[in-house]
Amino acid sequence: MTDERLALLYPGSAVELCALAHSGPFQLLVATILSAQCTDERVNRTTPALFARFPTAETLASADVAEVEALIRSTGFFRTKARNLVAMATVLVERFDGRVPEDLTELVTLPGVGRKTANVVRSVAFGLPGLPVDTHVLRVSRRLGLTERTDPVGVESDLDRLVPARRRGVFSLRLILHGRATCRARRPRCRGCAFGDFCPSTSMAESCNRCD
DNA sequence: ATCCCGAGGG
DNA sequence: CCCTCTGGAT
Numbered sequence: 595m596t597d598e599r600l601a602l603l604y605p606g607s608a609v610e611l612c613a614l615a616h617s618g619p620f621q622l623l624v625a626t627i628l629s630a631q632c633t634d635e636r637v638n639r640t641t642p643a644l645f646a647r648f649p650t651a652e653t654l655a656s657a658d659v660a661e662v663e664a665l666i667r668s669t670g671f672f673r674t675k676a677r678n679l680v681a682m683a684t685v686l687v688e689r690f691d692g693r694v695p696e697d698l699t700e701l702v703t704l705p706g707v708g709r710k711t712a713n714v715v716r717s718v719a720f721g722l723p724g725l726p727v728d729t730h731v732l733r734v735s736r737r738l739g740l741t742e743r744t745d746p747v748g749v750e751s752d753l754d755r756l757v758p759a760r761r762r763g764v765f766s767l768r769l770i771l772h773g774r775a776t777c778r779a780r781r782p783r784c785r786g787c788a789f790g791d792f793c794p795s796t797s798m799a800e801s802c803n804r805c806d
Numbered sequence: 807a808t809c810c811c812g813a814g815g816g
Numbered sequence: 817c818c819c820t821c822t823g824g825a826t
Contacts, residue, residue: 630823636813670812674824708824728822770822779820
């Protein structure tokens with residue numbers, strides 16, 4: 595089973611695998627919005643100053659968008675992200691009593707929050723069933739032959755069938771770690787991959803001069 | 807399908 | 817120069 599082998603390769607719980615898992619639902623939500631098209635390392639370098647200035651939904655809701663822009667500029671897409679962050683915090687205050695909702699359909703009503711971000715919050719912050727499908731999860735699960743589909747929602751439903759509800763969050767985090775370290779988008783390191791005997795894409799990689 | 811957008815690697 | 821990085825909204 596792919597699940598168990600991944601657990602051996604990348605041991606640890608969600609708290610250990612996600613740097614901001616301990617910081618509460620609101621800060622995790624903010625960090626996840628910032629993480630779009632941005633390395634998590636840069637997000638982790640950005641959030642301390644942001645949370646020192648705006649630690650709660652209430653403070654962020656009344657923030658000056660230009661000040662938020664300045665604080666998050668290095669994460670890219672900073673105008674969109676800053677506008678979404680303030681709007682998101684405003685909706686939290688006005689419609690959710692300043693708290694992050696647990697329900698998926700409620701989460702995706704928040705500005706800047708799509709299905710992937712909503713599943714991150716659900717699984718990491720609340721320990722609820724949720725399997726975030728990002729670019730890594732999509733690519734790696736397809737290469738491993740866990741799904742044939744190309745749309746994130748379809749991939750999510752296929753993976754839901756393969757992984758028990760309680761393990762879906764960490765399963766996603768482990769696929770991401772594997773996608774970053776080994777099953778990279780451009781030059782996958784198939785030679786050193788622990789799934790070499792199992793992965794249907796490895797045979798193609800053998801004759802591929804782009805693979806390490 | 808396209809736009810948003812900075813930073814770092816090759 | 818090129819590409820990629822835990823997406824979401826239009």
